[in-house]
Amino acid sequence: MSIQVPHFAESFFDLPAPPHRSGLPVPNSTHSFWINTPGANPLAKEGSEDDLDTEVDVCIIGTGITGVSAAYHLSKAQEGRESPLKVTILEARDFWRNGGHLTAETFDGFAFRQSKYGPEEAKKAHKLEIHTERALVGLIKKEGWEHIVDLVSNYRVGLMLNDNETREIKADYDAAKKANADLIEEVEWLTEEEVLKVRDSYEGALILTHSDTLDD
Secondary structure (H helix, E strand, O other), X not given: OOOOOOOHHHHHOOOOOOOOOOOOOOOOOOOOOOOOOOOOOOOOOOOXXXXXXXXXXXXXXXXXXXXXXHHHHHHHHOOOOOOOOOEEEEOOOOOOOOOOEEOOOOOOXXXXXXXXXXXXXXXXXXXXXXXXXXXXXXXXXXXXXXXXXXXXXXXXXXXXXXXXXXXXXXHHXXXXXXXXXXXXXXXXXXXXXXXXHHOOOOOEXXXXXXXXXXXX
């Protein structure tokens, strides 16, 4: 006998389940360059050897950016309280594993969001990207973590590998510009000659000023 477990969208939000279940995490995932470097993540096994609490006030599932953000803000909100909340974080693998680059998409995917949800909703998603990036960068600078997380500020360069990718990116850019999306005027397109000075296999490139990139 098989038991069908409802998808969380059906259970909590009264929404239809997606057509395909997520295949993550995979058992044979690739290894992170940063985390596999000896001593790169001293907190990887933090708390893993202790007994699991049987009763807590808050249980956070996952130590990705959302989980650690929730834990951080909970800890800050409890400073000075006589009876702070008891919080536990659960993680299936190492604590705070590497997730690659964290940076706001200035206009990537704008055309798709606009076609599916309309220009105003696309702009809201765009604003949320920028807000999240700035809030996180502000936190990193406030705590003095810039060198720990390899924070690169002020700009980033995006490279397109072929003509199709270039057309898609330019379509997103044109849609965002027409909708007067924030920061779109700060995107600088490089000429083919400028790109070829860097590498001869790229079809196009752009520079996004006032952007921050985090290697977490």
